[in-house]
Amino acid sequence: MMGPAHSLSGAAAWLGVGAATAAAGRPMPWPVLVVGALICAGAALAPDLDHRSATISRAFGPFSRRLCEVVDKLSYAVYKATKKQGDPRRNGGHRTLTHTWLWAVLIGAGSSLAAVTGGRWAVLAILFVHLVLAVEGLLWRAARVSSDVLVWLLGATSAWILAGVLDQPGNGSDWLSTGPGQEYLWLGLPIVLGALVHDIGDALTVSGCPILWPIPVGRKRWYPVGPPAFMRFRAGSWVELKVLMPAFMLLGGVGGAAALNLI
Secondary structure (H helix, E strand, O other): HEEEEHHHHHHHHHHHHHHHHOOOOOOOOOOHHHHHHHHHHHHHHHHHOOOOOHHHHHHOHHHHHHHOOOHHHHHHHHHHHOOOOOOOOOOOOOOOOOOOOHHHHHHHHHHHHHHHHHHHHHHHHHHHHHHHHHHHHHHHHHHHHOOOHHHHHHHHHHHHHHHHHHHHOOOOOOOOOOOEEEEEHHHHHHHHHHHHHHHHHHHHOOOOEEOOOOOOOEOOOOOOOOHHHOEOOOOOOHHHHHHHHHHHHHHHHHHHHHOOOOO
């Protein structure tokens, strides 16, 4: 999938989680719903850290471009070191390490740990990174014609404001974890979800996605999970643009309304 579809699917997924928690009698405070949706939208772009031409490679200028190069090489090295006889030869690391359930869990757990132990500045950093990515994904047309500095300023300002809102009593900094020092432990959840939604989206395309790694399937450790061939589509095709993206917007709207008890 392309960046905008990934971001829309991430936001819709978190809003769906909000609807599910409301139905279970544990509704999210509205700031958690909003911030989680934005984080999930941004996190749904992050697995493409292994792709030098992806949206995330442009999001933070030379730093993100260099980081994508490093992650690509790391992913390729891991692929070569762990592949089985049935896995094909590759020339790069795209859609390998960062497109697995294990990566998603580790990145989410690391983010939660950083948020709990790193204090306010760590929370602000997590929010800033994912809000910039959310802007790049959800508002991609505006982001493409705008200055990178303006996008970064928008991300930084939004992170500061939203962190201030979350810090207010009852607004959700301690959602799900009310113990002393456990504020913002939940920040890792939308990050895990965003990465997994990205992987599922890529699994629907022609190439599939090795979500299950390192669990082997037959003669392959990097088995490209996906539906039957006739159900797959190419990234950027009319199926993605005309069917899936409108569906994500509709599902996200319904999920958000249900999460806020509006329907």
